[in-house]
Amino acid sequence: MSMAEMEVPRNVVEEYLCMDRMPHMWCSGCGIGTTVNCFVRAIERSKIPRNKIAVVSGIGCTGRVAGYIATDSFHTTHGRAIPFATGLKLARPEMTVIVYSGDGDLIAIGGNHLIHGARRNIDLKIICINNFTYAMTGGQAGPTTPPGSISTTAPYGGFEQEFNLPYLAESSGAVYVARWTSFHVTQLTRAMAECLKKKGMTFLEIITPCPTLYGRRNRQGTGVDTMKMYREMSVVKHGADTKEAAIVPGKEILVGRFVDIDRPTFLDGYNKQMKSRLGERFPEYRGISEESDPLEQHGENEIEQ
Amino acid sequence: MKADPAGVLTGAHFIDGDHACCEGALAAGCRFSAGYPITPSTEVVERIAARFPHVGGMFIQMEDELAASIAILGAAWGGAKVLTVTSGPGFSLMMEHIGFAAMTETPCVFVDVQRAGPSTGLPTLPAQADMMQVRWGSHGDYGIIALSPNSPQECFNLTIEAFNLAETYRVPTFLMMDESVGHMTERVVIPAADEIEVVPRRYTSKPSGEYLPYEPEEDLVPAMVPVGRGYNVHVTGLTHDERGYPVMNAAAQDRLIRRLVDKIRKNARRIARYEESRIEGADVVVVSYGITSRVAMEGIRLARENGIKVGILRLVVVWPFPGWRIAELSGQIKAFVVPELNMGQMVLEVERYAAGRAKTHCVPHAGGTVHDPKEIATVIEEAVK
Amino acid sequence: MSRTEVKIGGFGGQGVILTGLVLGKAAALYGGLNATMIQSFGPEARGSACSSQLVISDQEILYPYVRQPNILVAINQEAYTKFVPELAPDGLLLFEEDLVHVDERVGHRRARGIPATRIAEELGNRIVVNMVMLGFFSATTGLLREEAVREAVRVSVPRGTEELNLEAYGRGVEYGIRN
Numbered sequence: 001m002s003m004a005e006m007e008v009p010r011n012v013v014e015e016y017l018c019m020d021r022m023p024h025m026w027c028s029g030c031g032i033g034t035t036v037n038c039f040v041r042a043i044e045r046s047k048i049p050r051n052k053i054a055v056v057s058g059i060g061c062t063g064r065v066a067g068y069i070a071t072d073s074f075h076t077t078h079g080r081a082i083p084f085a086t087g088l089k090l091a092r093p094e095m096t097v098i099v100y101s102g103d104g105d106l107i108a109i110g111g112n113h114l115i116h117g118a119r120r121n122i123d124l125k126i127i128c129i130n131n132f133t134y135a136m137t138g139g140q141a142g143p144t145t146p147p148g149s150i151s152t153t154a155p156y157g158g159f160e161q162e163f164n165l166p167y168l169a170e171s172s173g174a175v176y177v178a179r180w181t182s183f184h185v186t187q188l189t190r191a192m193a194e195c196l197k198k199k200g201m202t203f204l205e206i207i208t209p210c211p212t213l214y215g216r217r218n219r220q221g222t223g224v225d226t227m228k229m230y231r232e233m234s235v236v237k238h239g240a241d242t243k244e245a246a247i248v249p250g251k252e253i254l255v256g257r258f259v260d261i262d263r264p265t266f267l268d269g270y271n272k273q274m275k276s277r278l279g280e281r282f283p284e285y286r287g288i289s290e291e292s293d294p295l296e297q298h299g300e301n302e303i304e305q
Numbered sequence: 306m307k308a309d310p311a312g313v314l315t316g317a318h319f320i321d322g323d324h325a326c327c328e329g330a331l332a333a334g335c336r337f338s339a340g341y342p343i344t345p346s347t348e349v350v351e352r353i354a355a356r357f358p359h360v361g362g363m364f365i366q367m368e369d370e371l372a373a374s375i376a377i378l379g380a381a382w383g384g385a386k387v388l389t390v391t392s393g394p395g396f397s398l399m400m401e402h403i404g405f406a407a408m409t410e411t412p413c414v415f416v417d418v419q420r421a422g423p424s425t426g427l428p429t430l431p432a433q434a435d436m437m438q439v440r441w442g443s444h445g446d447y448g449i450i451a452l453s454p455n456s457p458q459e460c461f462n463l464t465i466e467a468f469n470l471a472e473t474y475r476v477p478t479f480l481m482m483d484e485s486v487g488h489m490t491e492r493v494v495i496p497a498a499d500e501i502e503v504v505p506r507r508y509t510s511k512p513s514g515e516y517l518p519y520e521p522e523e524d525l526v527p528a529m530v531p532v533g534r535g536y537n538v539h540v541t542g543l544t545h546d547e548r549g550y551p552v553m554n555a556a557a558q559d560r561l562i563r564r565l566v567d568k569i570r571k572n573a574r575r576i577a578r579y580e581e582s583r584i585e586g587a588d589v590v591v592v593s594y595g596i597t598s599r600v601a602m603e604g605i606r607l608a609r610e611n612g613i614k615v616g617i618l619r620l621v622v623v624w625p626f627p628g629w630r631i632a633e634l635s636g637q638i639k640a641f642v643v644p645e646l647n648m649g650q651m652v653l654e655v656e657r658y659a660a661g662r663a664k665t666h667c668v669p670h671a672g673g674t675v676h677d678p679k680e681i682a683t684v685i686e687e688a689v690k
Numbered sequence: 691m692s693r694t695e696v697k698i699g700g701f702g703g704q705g706v707i708l709t710g711l712v713l714g715k716a717a718a719l720y721g722g723l724n725a726t727m728i729q730s731f732g733p734e735a736r737g738s739a740c741s742s743q744l745v746i747s748d749q750e751i752l753y754p755y756v757r758q759p760n761i762l763v764a765i766n767q768e769a770y771t772k773f774v775p776e777l778a779p780d781g782l783l784l785f786e787e788d789l790v791h792v793d794e795r796v797g798h799r800r801a802r803g804i805p806a807t808r809i810a811e812e813l814g815n816r817i818v819v820n821m822v823m824l825g826f827f828s829a830t831t832g833l834l835r836e837e838a839v840r841e842a843v844r845v846s847v848p849r850g851t852e853e854l855n856l857e858a859y860g861r862g863v864e865y866g867i868r869n
Contacts, residue, residue, distance in 0.1 A: 018537075018539075021550065050535070051533055051534060051535035052533055054532055054533075056379070066539070066541075067539055067541065067550070067551065070537050071537055072382075072532040072533065072536070072537060072538050072539075073537070073538075073540070074379070074539075074540045074541075075539070075540065075541035075542065075543065076375065076378075076405065076542065077375065077401055077402060077405050077542055079371075080371060080372070080375045082372075083339075083367060083368075083371070083372035083373075083375045083376045083379070084375045084378060084379035085379060086339075086365070086367075086372075086376050086379060087337065087339060087375070087376035087377055087380035087381075087383065088379035088380060088382055088532070089383075090337070090363050090365060090376075090380060090383075091337055091379070091380040091381075091382075091384055091385045092383040092532060092533060094533070095383075095532065095533055112368055112369065112372075113372055116367075116372070266365075270363075274358045278358060281359060282359070283359075283360075283361050285358070287383075288336050288337060288362075288363070288380070288383060288384055288385040289361065317718075317719050318719075319711065319714050319718050319725070319727075485728075485754065488729065489726060489727070489728055489754050490711070490714060490726070490728070491714075491718065491724075491725065491726050491727070491751075492718040492719060492724070492725070599752045599753065599754065600752070602752045603752045603753045606752075675753075675754075675755070678753060
């Protein structure tokens with residue numbers, strides 16, 4: 001048997017990644033790539049047709065995720081991934097829309113959109129990579145940076161109180177709130193699959209190392225050292241009170257599925273309200289119809305499922 | 306293609322410019338709008354909120370103008386014809402997403418019901434002082450299209466035209482209204498749906514293997530694909546190549562930005578629309594747009610009573626600016642007179658293309674009301690001397 | 691008919707805007723004329739001074755604002771006091787005679803009053819005071835065909851109230867003709 005005929009075992013994740021764009025731009029020891037690996041495995045497990053998935057990112061290191069996933073993907077403006085995804089989801093409710101972005105993007109500049117998205121319960125899957133810093137721009141302080149941490153814009157140590165993200169997401173109205181670290185690949189993949197299945201706005205915080213910037217300045221050692229720290233310090237506590245979930249350096253990190261409730265999504269509420277007021281005059285809203293879509297006939301362009 | 310009758314309120318109506326704009330959007334096939342209330346544009350979104358649910362459309366009130374201006378872009382990629390509406394401070398907040406729309410070539414319509422600024426200014430009173438902001442407001446180089454209606458009827462007509470241009474050129478397109486036109490009620494005749502021409506989205510007919518999302522066609526505009534079809538389209542605000550992939554170098558930047566500017570510049574004569582009256586043999590030509598063009602006509606009438614030969618060039622499409630026409634006229638006349646509700650914006654374009662061959666007179670006004678026609682007549686009379 | 695400028699002033703809630711709208715529709719939709727209406731509100735939606743300004747012409751209307759009304763309709767004292775100085779020297783003043791005290795010193799030769807609120811109350815609802823004023827306007831000015839105004843009333847008032855509004859309108863017309 002010649003080499004050409006040999007069956008080359010293919011990594012299942014490759015089908016879901018833009019392999020022509022590899023190698024990716026993330027640093028060695030960075031946790032973002034690990035989460036992407038978990039994510040594509042979760043997509044595969046979910047059995048959602050790949051062409052019915054869209055990934056939306058903002059700006060930053062995590063903002064680049066959209067560019068590596070082989071689905072329809074959108075790399076938007078800084079902080080505005082959620083409102084972009086809101087428009088996309090409302091136009092195409094049959095699509096599963098994932099917002100994959102970082103803590104600076106989603107919590108600082110985009111914080112207002114996060115709380116309103118959760119309040120409305122727009123059916124979006126929010127994946128928030130929290131590496132405690134603005135990494136793309138060189139390691140500045142952000143709203144998740146713990147007090148006392150050194151960063152380029154807090155060279156003498158930060159002192160502002162940071163956000164407790166699960167508590168923020170829950171109190172804003174998210175129906176599913178969980179936290180894992182990039183060490184917990186099995187649990188993380190399962191949590192991502194749960195998010196993909198859940199109706200409404202889900203919020204998944206993933207603690208990841210940034211050894212190049214945050215880790216180096218705050219004596220966390222290499223990426224491997226940080227992963228060891230996650231293993232030692234993490235305590236799994238499903239259903240924990242999110243008020244208790246603040247991250248304090250040197251103290252244990254609460255991980256697990258904290259919130260899993262049901263309430264009507266934006267579109268559920270919209271259709272119910274309009275129906276009750278307009279009755280027969282209201283055609284149930286199921287998305288924008290493609291009046292002029294010439295690809296209706298191009299069945300061959302559909303991904304085989 | 307013809308308008309969908311479901312959205313067309315055929316008949317004669319007595320409505321204001323804001324309401325007429327909403328009806329124009331519906332007739333054009335717009336079925337998604339995101340907005341944030343701001344005087345004096347709020348009536349547009351109020352009518353949208355009431356009308357869209359009846360025709361299978363969606364209106365969502367967002368948390369701010371940043372959100373509204375990008376929610377529409379998400380919906381546009383979802384296949385919808387989209388619009389957002391704002392004024393002054395809200396328009397300033399939307400600038401980043403105008404750049405994002407230009408960079409990603411997302412068809413979309415922005416309506417700016419101009420009020421007097423800067424900052425909070427005079428929320429309930431008119432101005433035309435966002436004319437340069439609309440052209441240059443977002444960072445970087447790009448092209449846009451802007452139209453300026455001077456009556457509620459035109460608010461209807463030009464909203465449809467704005468959608469058609471946005472779809473044709475895949476470019477953010479602007480309806481530059483003002484408080485006066487927005488809150489003015491007049492007869493608006495809405496034709497039957499089969500008399501309204503609408504431009505559908507430019508979708509590719511190529512299969513996914515052959516399709517490049519940013520490969521331009523002959524007119525420099527690339528065709529789109531709807532999401533959810535397995536094309537795995539990637540859209541980014543970063544400088545990108547024909548595949549849509551980020552490329553971080555000067556050559557890629559030159560190639561992309563030159564095309565974004567050229568697709569408007571090189572199609573300018575096709576996009577431009579202006580109306581002329583009594584230009585032949587005129588000594589003075591008034592260049593005007595929007596509400597001011599009506600007030601200027603009163604001024605012109607007064608000047609003609611005093612024997613002055615004066616014509617008018619009314620800009621319907623303001624950007625791209627028909628500089629070639631100004632250049633032609635500047636060899637034939639003594640002077641241009643440019644009244645506008647700002648301290649001198651479009652007059653700079655007139656001056657640039659007149660290039661000293663004809664004098665250019667500005668009739669500035671800080672906004673809050675319209676010009677006194679006598680003031681315009683006086684400048685016309687001065688200009689012939 | 692050349693350019694005629696009309697200003698209607700009263701409290702918010704007295705139907706000032708609706709009155710302007712009906713006149714505008716009567717001219718522009720049913721009267722074969724052009725009409726441009728501009729409304730302005732006080733800072734609150736109700737109970738404050740509000741006015742509607744209307745230009746009616748058989749020519750194209752260019753300048754949209756009312757500068758010197760040929761006809762002023764004043765439904766309360768505040769509107770009268772505020773707007774009467776703008777009225778053209780040969781202009782016509784129509785006023786609600788129980789609510790507006792006309793200053794004799796201003797000396798408008800063409801001023802006519804009507805107890806519109808009382809008439810509306812006789813019909814059982816003072817909310818139709820504006821329709822009484824409108825009827826009075828029609829009969830007094832002859833600016834618009836009566837059938838055009840009636841049609842405009844029919845399509846402008848809330849469904850189910852057409853009869854009451856048209857009755858009020860008719861009473862205003864009657865009063866205008868009789869007095």
